Amino acid sequence: MKPCLTLSLVPSLRGGPWVLWDDLATGIRKTAEFGFSAIELFTDGPSAGDPGELKRLLQENNLQLGAVGTGAGKVIKGLTLTDPDPSIRQDARTFVGEMIEFGAEHGAPAIIGSMQGSSNETANREECLKWLGDALEELGEKSKNAGTFLIYEPLNRYETNLFNRFGDGCEFLDGLQTTGVSLLADLFHMNIEEQNIAQSLVDGAKHVGHVHFADSNRRPVGYGHTEIEPIARALTDIEYEGCVSAEAFDWPDPDTAARQTIDSYHKYFS
Ligand SMILES: [Mn+2]
Numbered sequence: 403m404k405p406c407l408t409l410s411l412v413p414s415l416r417g418g419p420w421v422l423w424d425d426l427a428t429g430i431r432k433t434a435e436f437g438f439s440a441i442e443l444f445t446d447g448p449s450a451g452d453p454g455e456l457k458r459l460l461q462e463n464n465l466q467l468g469a470v471g472t473g474a475g476k477v478i479k480g481l482t483l484t485d486p487d488p489s490i491r492q493d494a495r496t497f498v499g500e501m502i503e504f505g506a507e508h509g510a511p512a513i514i515g516s517m518q519g520s521s522n523e524t525a526n527r528e529e530c531l532k533w534l535g536d537a538l539e540e541l542g543e544k545s546k547n548a549g550t551f552l553i554y555e556p557l558n559r560y561e562t563n564l565f566n567r568f569g570d571g572c573e574f575l576d577g578l579q580t581t582g583v584s585l586l587a588d589l590f591h592m593n594i595e596e597q598n599i600a601q602s603l604v605d606g607a608k609h610v611g612h613v614h615f616a617d618s619n620r621r622p623v624g625y626g627h628t629e630i631e632p633i634a635r636a637l638t639d640i641e642y643e644g645c646v647s648a649e650a651f652d653w654p655d656p657d658t659a660a661r662q663t664i665d666s667y668h669k670y671f672s
Contacts, residue, residue: 403637403642403643403644403645403646403671404439404440404466404468404643404644404645404646405437405438405439405440405645405646405648405663405664405667405671406438406439406440406441406442406468406469406615406645406646406647406648407421407422407433407436407438407440407441407442407647407648407660407663407664408420408421408422408441408442408443408444408647408648408649408650409421409422409423409424409426409429409430409433409441409442409443409444410422410423410444411425411426411429411443411444411445411446411450412444412445412446412474412478415444415477417651418444419590419616419620419649419650419651420444420649420652421622421648421650421651421652421656421659421660421663422652422656422660423652423656424656426450426451426455426456426459427451427455427459429441430459430460430463430465431459431463432657432660433463433465433660434463434464434465436660436661436664437664438465438660438664439465439466440465440466440467440468440645440647441460441465441466441467441468442467442468442469442470442471442645442647442649443467443469443470443471444470444471444473444474445470445471445474445504446474446478447474447497447500447501448500448501448503448504449504450504456508457507457508460508466509466510467505467508467509467510468510468612468645468647469505469510469511469512469513469553469612469645469647470501470504470505470510470511470512470513471512471513471515472497472498472501472512472513472514472515472517473513473515473516473517475494475497475498475501475517476516476517476519477516479493479497481493481494481497481517482494482516482517482518482519482520483495483498483514483517483518483519483533483534483537484518484519484520484521484525484529484530484533484534484564485519485525486522486524486525491533491537494517494537495537495540495541497517498512498514498517498537498541499541499544502541502544502545502548502550502552503548505550506545506548506549506550509549509550510550511545511550511551511552511553511584511611511612512545512552512553513553513555513586513612514538514541514552514553514554514555515555515557515586516557516561516562518534518554518555518557518562518564518565519534519562519564520562520563520564521563521564527563527564530564531564531574534564535574535577535578538552538554538575538578538580538583539578539579539580541582541583542578542580542581542582542583543580543582544582545582545583546580546581546582551582551583551584551611552582552583552584553583553584553585553586553611553612554571554575554583554584554585554586555585555586555588555591555614556568556570556571556585556586556588556591556595557588557591558590558591558594558595559594559595560594561591566591566594566595567595567596567602568585568587568592568595568596568602568603568605568606569602569605569606571585571606571609572585572605572606572609575609584609584610584611584612585606585609585610585611585612586611586612586613586614587599587602587603587610587612587613587614588613588614588616588649589613589614589615589616589617589623589628589630589633590614590616590617590618590619590620590649590650591614593618593628599628599632599633599636600632600633600635600636601636603633603636603637603640603642604636604639604640607640607642610637610640610642610644611644612644612645612647613637613642613644613645613646613647614647614648614649615646615647615648615649615650615663615666615667616648616649616650617630617650620650620651621650621651621653621659622648622650622651622653622659622660622662622663622666623648623650623662623663623666623667623670624662624665624666624669625653625662630666630670631670633670634670634671637671638671646667646671648660648663650663
């Protein structure tokens with residue numbers, strides 16, 4: 403497994419669930435110094451820093467790009483893959499496609515979280531699931547062809563009404579043609595929705611492609627009440643080899659949050 407830290411390059415979203423808020427060079431240097439082996443980036447679009455800068459910084463600091471988030475498509479541009487307006491859905495697909503290409507340049511998958519949207523009075527659940535499925539088919543294949551995969555994230559009930567539970571996400575993926583999509587196990591969302599997080603990970607083992615490592619209150623692991631030990635054991639038992647990525651608040655401050663996360667990682671995974 404790879405301990406991974408999150409860096410937001412979008413200062414207007416301050417207060418969101420990312421640990422570091424530095425510029426790219428500082429964020430990458432700090433991530434390596436804290437002892438992480440990967441970094442997950444949240445950007446406002448398909449680039450970070452000057453041309454060539456990200457590749458150089460990752461190499462210099464011996465760090466992998468763990469994943470790129472696509473949420474800016476929704477929170478900044480107002481796009482989702484299930485908007486009732488077909489032109490907005492198309493723009494959403496185009497944006498995610500660009501993010502896939504951006505991540506793939508550095509060997510990293512893109513994450514579809516809030517970009518999945520929700521059903522509502524103007525678009526019923528059945529329609530939304532058809533649009534989401536079509537988008538995942540196309541974008542999953544695009545990811546595969548780019549040498550990576552796509553990550554779909556079930557969210558808790560307050561953030562989407564499409565898929566909240568990990569097992570429902572697994573079933574949805576099983577019904578798709580593409581094999582280019584895996585699931586994100588976000589321990590914060592799962593602590594709201596699952597009966598037993600560890601068991602859900604074991605049951606859905608083949609689909610686990612990324613982990614968001616956060617406590618019950620979205621603070622760094624150790625600052626909430628989620629019982630991490632059985633979850634860590636489940637991830638070890640299923641031989642999960644991907645990122646364990648701190649999508650957590652920078653509480654009480656970014657450096658302490660990063661240190662708390664890497665300490666928790668070593669406590670539970672070694
Ligand atoms: Mn997440």
